[in-house]
Amino acid sequence: MDVRMVGLDTPLFTTLSHLLDSSSDQDMEKSFNPQTRAYVRDKKAMASTPADVKELPGSYVFTIDMPGLKKDDINVQLEDGNVLMISGERKRPEAEEKDGVKYLRMERRMGKFMRKFVLPENANLETVSAVCQDGVLNVKVEKLPPPEPKKPKTIEVKVA
Numbered sequence: 746m747d748v749r750m751v752g753l754d755t756p757l758f759t760t761l762s763h764l765l766d767s768s769s770d771q772d773m774e775k776s777f778n779p780q781t782r783a784y785v786r787d788k789k790a791m792a793s794t795p796a797d798v799k800e801l802p803g804s805y806v807f808t809i810d811m812p813g814l815k816k817d818d819i820n821v822q823l824e825d826g827n828v829l830m831i832s833g834e835r836k837r838p839e840a841e842e843k844d845g846v847k848y849l850r851m852e853r854r855m856g857k858f859m860r861k862f863v864l865p866e867n868a869n870l871e872t873v874s875a876v877c878q879d880g881v882l883n884v885k886v887e888k889l890p891p892p893e894p895k896k897p898k899t900i901e902v903k904v905a
Contacts, residue, residue, distance in 0.1 A: 794809060794831075794858040794859060794860045795809070795810070796808065796809045796831075796860050796862075797809075798862065803887060803888055804885050804886060804887045804888055805864070805865075805868060805885070805886045805888070806883060806884070806885050806886075807829065807831070807860075807862060807882075807883070807884040807885075807886075808881060808882070808883050808884075809831060809860065809881070809882045809884075810880060810881055810882075811833075811877055811880055811881065811882045812880035813835070813880065814833060814835060814877070814880075816877060818833045818834060818835065818836075819831070819832075819833040819875075819877060819882060820832045820833055821873070821875040821882075821884055823870055823873065826870075827863060827864040827865075827866075827868065827870065828861055828862070828863055828864070829861070829862045829863075829864055829873070829884065829886065830859065830860070830861045830862075831859070831860045831861075831862075831882070831884065832857070832858065832859040832860075833857070833858055833859075834856065834857045834858070835853075835854065835855050835856060835858065836855065837855055864886060867888050867889045867891075868886045868887075868888065868889070869886065869887040869888060869889045870886075872886070872887040873885070873886050873887075
């Protein structure tokens, strides 16, 4: 799509349009420095990992579909204090590569995935738990109890 047609011919939109219209990922990655390539790779991994986030009365729950992955393929980490990062990699079975298997159609996504979530201040970072069951990863972060309201301090008046 030509961005000039809709009046968005600023340098930013022109660059974004160029990135989106690139013929292949390899061409795009060759045209950037290593830090930019890593950023583009991370953005692709994040964009292709949908997640549901629920707030319950006592916790937050993050749900991500992870069909066919083993627990060793999934990483759940806390970084920078309050950033929850869920990452991993879906690999093609090695036995298929050795046996000369030829795919006629490959629609399931392979490769790295990643999502980052900034946790709110009331998240209890000591009680993070992750359970993967039937191909669905649930990460539960308990909430801290609300702080007790401060009672006004009564000062005794003395007679002098």
